[in-house]
Amino acid sequence: MSRLLKGALLQQFPVGTVLLQEGDPPDFLHVLLEGLVEIFTQQGDGESGISLLTPVSTFILAAIIADQAYLNSARTLAKSRVLLIPAKLVRELLDEDVAFARVVARELALAYRSSVKKLKGHMARSSVERLANWVLAEANRHAADASLVIPFDRGTLASHIGTTRENLSRSLAQLTDHGIRIRGREIVIESKSSLEGFAKPQKLIDDPTS
Amino acid sequence: MSRLLKGALLQQFPVGTVLLQEGDPPDFLHVLLEGLVEIFTQQGDGESGISLLTPVSTFILAAIIADQAYLNSARTLAKSRVLLIPAKLVRELLDEDVAFARVVARELALAYRSSVKKLKGHMARSSVERLANWVLAEANRHAADASLVIPFDRGTLASHIGTTRENLSRSLAQLTDHGIRIRGREIVIESKSSLEGFAKPQKLIDDPTS
DNA sequence: CGCACGCTTGATGCTGCTCAATTTGTGTGG
DNA sequence: CCACACAAATTGAGCAGCATCAAGCGTGCG
DSSP states (O other), X not given: OHHHHHHOEEEEEOTTOXXXXXXXXXXXXXXXXXXXXXXXXXXXXXXXXXXXXXXXXXXXXHHHHHTOOOSSEEEESSOEEEEEEEHHHHHHHHHHOHHXXXXXXXXXXXXXXXXXXXXXXXXXXXXXXXXXXXXXXXXXXXXXXXXXXXXXXXXXXHHHHTSOHHHHHHHHHHHGGGTEEEETTEEEESOHHHHHHHHOOOXXXXXXXX | OHHHHHHOEEEEEOTXXXXXXXXXXXXXXXXXXXXXXXXXXXXXXXXXXXXXXOSSEEESXXXXXXXXXXXXXEEESSOEEEEEEEHHHHHHHXXXXXXXXXXXXXXXXXXXHHHHHHHHHHHHOOHHHHHHHHHHHHHHHTTTOSEEEOSSOHHHHHHHHTSOHHHHHHHHHHHGGGTEEEETTEEEESOHHHHHHHHOOOHHHHOTTO
């Protein structure tokens, strides 16, 4: 652990910074300590969102372990503090420290599972359902409150839901009949049970702890 | 390694055997030594294919490492030989043997990456394009030959491409104008370059080695 | 020979994308 | 503080992709 920190550098990035580009070779393991970053891929003309990361999360671990180019790009969606750990150091430690290797394996296992969950969600649900489930998941993270604020613009949200800006708009409007109310960037959940009735969340897709 | 093999048992399964069901707790690490198995998930009424495994592949490693329920089910698509290694043994070795932990980490990293690739393919391509790229990938695996035989029924293929039986049929017919010919279960590639022109394969989605 | 199963083909409708026009929101300078 | 400009978000119309339902075809097996 001390060795990791010794070689690491802590950096602060403003919103909208591209931290890495798909296709590049891995250089640093990134650990998001504060802020918000999105993993995305530039496809043809537009972008597709792959995942949204909140502190504390690592990213591009797999590229480092596999020693292959990044599959995705990453950018900050808010002012963020990121710890950068040289890839070489990570690989060395992996070879020497069992405890570290176990942590890495566990981290990869969880990342893999969340990717499979996203895939399941895409193959089995319509875009409105995906949105409804995203709202529910987001609400659960902020447990306390019955309202949440989308922390980025709708185009970005649309790309992570897997739809377009226009349709996201329509989808939000639809959900108005299923327990939510929209006020600008704020989504107010008026009836969680109604929303759940529509979204039909499944443990093996939407529960981040399973 | 010897410890792994000591606790393991080798089993042979006929085609169509369900090896595990999503939701079940992980018991054995599975290693496919011979045959063909599909990972899938039962969604609502139908099934969605998650991945197709050929020898030698491990599966459900992530569930064991994360110690959480299977996200998917698995079944044999051909007579298969599978090595079953008790989950407990895997976890013990992970704590004791650095080399083993490194192999596990690498395996998970590759599995994760292939799941992200599948996700990218789904978000960015139409079903015909997915099919075309599947054909290309399959052809590359059997490098030598300019023809390949679909080793399972079309419904299964459709569920892995992410479409229905009916539309798979139409999609195959469409590809007839782009360098392939269909003869029952055999797909003959008459013009690989034409097919590639249509499919536009990308290294960071379709190349299994990247 | 005929039935069953897998596959194809056709017709129809829904979902979601695209293009275009408008409205709303936001920040800037007068 | 207002006016303006620009970006973001909504709304509408038309269209492509895909699912669904319903027949038709073909092959193999009893």
